[in-house]
Amino acid sequence: MSELYKTELELALKAFIADHPGMLTREEAIGAVLENWFSTHGYLPTGQTGTRPEDLDATNDD
Known part of the structure; x- marks a missing residue:
C-alpha cells in the first residue's frame, strides 16, 4: 500500500470519527466501517x- 493511500485512509477515518461523536477510539471506527x-x-x-426472497410465493401475497 502506498504512503499516499495510507494517508488518505487515515484522513477518512479521522473524518468518520469526527462525524460520529459516540466513537471514542480508532478501533471502534474501524469496526463500524467494516x-x-x-x-x-x-x-x-x-x-x-x-420473508427471504427465495421463500416468497403466491401464498405470501396479502
Missing part, C-alpha cells in the same frame, strides 16, 4: 426481518 461494509455486501446479516 461491519457496515460487510453487511451491505452480504457477508453479515443486515438485521432485517421478513
Whole structure:
C-alpha cells in the first residue's frame, strides 16, 4: 500500500470519527466501517426481518 493511500485512509477515518461523536477510539471506527461494509455486501446479516426472497410465493401475497 502506498504512503499516499495510507494517508488518505487515515484522513477518512479521522473524518468518520469526527462525524460520529459516540466513537471514542480508532478501533471502534474501524469496526463500524467494516461491519457496515460487510453487511451491505452480504457477508453479515443486515438485521432485517421478513420473508427471504427465495421463500416468497403466491401464498405470501396479502
